[in-house]
Amino acid sequence: MGGAKCVVCARAGRHSCSRCQTSYCSVECQTRDWRELGHRAACARLVRERGGAVVTPPEARARATAAAAAAAARGGGGGAARCPACDDAWDVNREPTMMLCCARDVCDKCSGALLPTSLPCPLCGTPASRDAAWSLALLRRHVDGGHPAAIAYLGCAFRAGYLGLVPSRKKAAKFYRRAADLGDVRATLRLGAAYAAGEGVKLDRRKAARYYRVAADAGDALAQCELGYVLHEGLGVDRDAAEAARYLRLAANAGLAEAEFNLGAAYEAGSGVDRDRAEAERLYARAAARGHRAAAATVDRIAGLRRGARSGDDRSVVARAVSRSLRDAIDGGDDASEPA
Numbered sequence: 001m002g003g004a005k006c007v008v009c010a011r012a013g014r015h016s017c018s019r020c021q022t023s024y025c026s027v028e029c030q031t032r033d034w035r036e037l038g039h040r041a042a043c044a045r046l047v048r049e050r051g052g053a054v055v056t057p058p059e060a061r062a063r064a065t066a067a068a069a070a071a072a073a074r075g076g077g078g079g080a081a082r083c084p085a086c087d088d089a090w091d092v093n094r095e096p097t098m099m100l101c102c103a104r105d106v107c108d109k110c111s112g113a114l115l116p117t118s119l120p121c122p123l124c125g126t127p128a129s130r131d132a133a134w135s136l137a138l139l140r141r142h143v144d145g146g147h148p149a150a151i152a153y154l155g156c157a158f159r160a161g162y163l164g165l166v167p168s169r170k171k172a173a174k175f176y177r178r179a180a181d182l183g184d185v186r187a188t189l190r191l192g193a194a195y196a197a198g199e200g201v202k203l204d205r206r207k208a209a210r211y212y213r214v215a216a217d218a219g220d221a222l223a224q225c226e227l228g229y230v231l232h233e234g235l236g237v238d239r240d241a242a243e244a245a246r247y248l249r250l251a252a253n254a255g256l257a258e259a260e261f262n263l264g265a266a267y268e269a270g271s272g273v274d275r276d277r278a279e280a281e282r283l284y285a286r287a288a289a290r291g292h293r294a295a296a297a298t299v300d301r302i303a304g305l306r307r308g309a310r311s312g313d314d315r316s317v318v319a320r321a322v323s324r325s326l327r328d329a330i331d332g333g334d335d336a337s338e339p340a
Contacts, residue, residue, distance in 0.1 A: 008033050034145075083107035085114075085122045092221045092255050093290055100138040101126035103150045132164040139163065152179035152187035159199075173200030180211070189215040189223040196235070205236030216247055224251035225259040232271065241272030252283065260287035261295040 004013040006025035013023030017030065024030040082089050083096075085106045090096065097111035098104070102124040106114070110122070118128045129135040139157070142150035155175030161167030173194045179187035192211030195204045209230050215223030224247045231237060231244035245266050251259030264283030267276045281302060287295035 083110060085110040093257050098149060098153050099123055100129065100135050103142040103147050136163040136165070146182065148179045148182040148184035148187065151175050151182065152184045152190065155179065155187065155190065169194070169200035171200070185215050185218045185220050189220055189226070192226070209236040221251040221254040221256040221259065224248070225256055225262065228259065228262060245272035257287040257290035257292040257295065261292050
C-alpha cells in the first residue's frame with residue numbers, strides 16, 4: 001500500500017476500497033467506515049475528485065440481489081423474519097416503515113409509536129429526524145450507496161410528494177426500475193403497477209404482467225394477488241382463471257386479506273375452481289376478521305339474506321349479491337399503503 005494508513009485507525013494500510021482506493025488496515029475498519037462513518041455516501045465523490053469512474057463490482061450487485069430475495073421470501077421488510085424493534089411477526093396486510101437513518105424496516109405498530117416522538121431510532125440509536133430535509137439527506141445517503149430498498153423508497157417519495165419533494169410519477173418509475181434492477185421485489189411490483197396505470201411510463205399491460213409475475217414468483221403476496229387479477233381479467237396476458245386462482249391461493253395462504261376476499265369470490269362464482277359456497281364464505285370470514293371492509297360487508301349481506309330467506313334455496317340470491325369480478329373486489333377492498 002506504499003505507506004498509506006488506514007483512514008479509521010491510522011494503522012498501516014493493507015488493502016483499499018475497490019472503487020475509490022481509500023486505505024484500510026482490515027475488513028473490519030472498512031466495514032465500519034462504510035456503515036457508520038459516511039464512506040457509503042462519500043465514495044462516489046472521492047472517485048470523481050480522483051478522476052476515476054465508479055465501477056460497481058459484480059459481487060456487490062449479487063449481494064444486493066440476494067438480500068432482496070431474502071426480503072421477498074419473508075414477505076416483510078429488511079430480510080428479517082420479524083420486526084427487529086419489537087420481534088413481532090410481520091403482518092402481510094400492513095406495509096412496513098423504513099427507518100431512514102439505517103434503512104431497516106419496522107412494523108406499523110412500532111413506526112406509529114416512534115414517528116410522533118423525538119425518540120432515537122431503536123435499531124441504530126440515531127437521533128430523531130429534525131425535518132424533511134434532514135430525512136431526505138439520510139435517505140439519499142443510502143440511495144447513493146446503492147441500497148435497493150432505499151432506492152425504492154425514494155421512488156415512493158417522488159410518487160407521493162413527501163420529504164419535501166415535488167411529486168413526479170416519472171421520477172418514481174425511474175427509481176422503481178433502478179431498485180428492481182438490483183433485485184428489490186416490492187419495487188418490481190410497483191414498477192408493474194406503474195406500467196399497468198401508465199404512471200410515469202407508457203401504459204403497457206404486458207410489461208405490467210411480466211413485472212407482477214417476477215415479484216409474485218419471488219414470494220410477494222401482494223404481487224401474487226395482483227397477478228391473480230391480471231390473469232383473471234386477461235390484461236396483457238391470456239385469460240387463465242385456474243392460474244389466477246392458484247396465485248390468489250398463494251397470497252391467501254400468506255394471510256393477505258385482499259387475496260382471501262378475491263379467492264372467495266372465485267369460489268362463489270366457480271371461476272378457475274369448482275364452485276364451493278362453503279369455502280367462499282370461509283374465505284370471506286377470514287378476510288373480514290383481518291379488517292377487510294368489503295369482506296365484512298359481504299359476510300353481513302349473506303347473513304341478512306339468510307335471515308330473510310323463507311327457504312334454504314337462496315343460493316342464486318346470495319350468488320348475485322357476492323359474485324362479482326375480481327376487479328370489483330380489488331376496487332372495493334383496502335388499498336395497500338405507501339411506506340411512510
